[in-house]
Amino acid sequence: MRIASYNVNGIRAAQRRGFEQWLATSNPDVVALQEVRAQQADIPDGVYGAYHVAYDEGGHKGRNGVAVLTRQPVAAVRTWSGHVRIDGQAAPVGEVTLARGMREFAHEGRYVEVDLADAPLTVASLYLPKGGLPAHLQKPGRMREAPDGGAKYERKMRFLDAFARQLSRARREALAGGREFLLMGDLNIGHTRYDLTNWRRSNQVEGFLPEERAWIDAQISPRTLVDVLRAKHPDTDGPYSWWSWMGQAFDKNVGWRIDYHLASPKLAKTATAAWVDREPSRDARISDHAPVIVDYDFPNL
Template identity: 65%
Template sequence: MLRIASLNINGIRAGHRRGFGDWLATRGCDVVALQEVRAPLDKLPESAFGDFHVSYEPGQLAGRNGVAVLTRERPVAVRTWDAEVLVRALGEDHLHTEPAPDEVPLARGLGRHAHEGRYVEVDLAEAPITVASLYLPKGGLPAHLQKPGRMREEPDGGARYERKMRFMAAFARQLSRTRRAAAARGREFLLMGDLNVAHTRLDVAAWRRSQRAEGFLPEEREWLDAQLSPRTLVDVVRAVHPETEGPYTWWSWLGQAYARDAGWRIDYHLATPRLARTAVAAVVDREHHGVRLSDHSPVVVDYDFGS
């Protein structure tokens, strides 16, 4: 049995103040994917990643992004988008800068994002699985939906929206290459992370009024739909809970969204079909000892793989 989790921690230092260290030490996970770690190497808290081996791509944007995969055993290989990666066990100090010999070439359009700390993948030693952590850009509204005075952010003429759509188009090409490369190595593939897209009406509490909101736009949902099929990648949590509203993974800090469970499901496990079929349980840890670890919550899946 492998227990695998994904969490947008929204800052590793804030996460530790809220109890992330205790959750990590007691939850019994074998693999944890993190997004928005948001800490340069010299600002990481002591024992930031517990007693796990960590593969951490911090990116070069101060105070933003940063993705990691934590594993019980040292990974067989680590890959990212042409960036430096911290690869170490507790007490070690090592920076992995050499590309893996089987590094997949970057798809056209992703090079401009290589420094942002959005993607890292590892080959597990525990099982023939390649595990990836992704933080997809939040994006924004297209220009025609932007209404000055009715937005929290200043109108930008659709620039954030267009950037996200370009990223998704490029990443779709990269995802296909990466999945096939894992298969060529004899490995299943698992993409986890904050995709900043809710897929269906079951994935947003207030779906009717969210249809003109970033993260639930028709073109974003169509993009995610195109990545999924019974032959390529399966949305594991939805497969385990086919008719459930949610389980939601993100709630605004504002108002009573969390208390009312008015959330969004934007954090995913997307697995190759054989791996997805072994999922026996999938839960969202809404809180730990009564405290939210982040504005997101961990998505924890038990895979009965290899038994």
């Protein structure tokens, strides 16, 4: 089973740059998308080919939006908002009990979860807030954005706190139902020194703050969730999945690994290959992210 995670940074822009060809060529069985950034009515016809699509577009037009693409109709769909579009049409979703603190983010189009019909597997797509710097690290004139007193940082930390509880619940419910669990998406956090090029200078940069990295530490373990790509590429720089559009970051491979497959241990053990599908040149890029793809030798297909 080939499964991909891809932050497309806007499906309409991605289509113009070759997303449909990538989908047909890479031929994944399941795809988790983040930052689709389009209301259903604005999504180009045919962009997803013959795949079935479960999509939470969120309540902020032109922002966020997460989807899971599958070859077969899914057995169940769950979102935090209680709203979803399946193959373009509004559809009922399974009941989700939100963890404490999660309601603040429920209508932002950041999470969708499906149970596959052709395998005992729950797949989730997540787009985690980018965040910002805490107030004491904000220095006017040295920031691209105006100082905000730490508001974006504090909001991200509230999300992380609430989502840790939500993630534990989702994982446990999947396993209790006889399904393995796979969380994919853009976590907007580089976990270790191997996950970004300039790590020595980044301890005071959003996305690599010690408390953000500690949060990932707390989510992964041999008994809970496994970082599949890192398990396949231990103690190796990268492979990176995001590069700035600016300058020569892509050409010089100055990047970050912020896109993940976090799998339940039994599922992780079936991974036979894991890689980042990096385009051959800057001009060929579809998004500022590249897809993270894993082949799982998963039973019952």
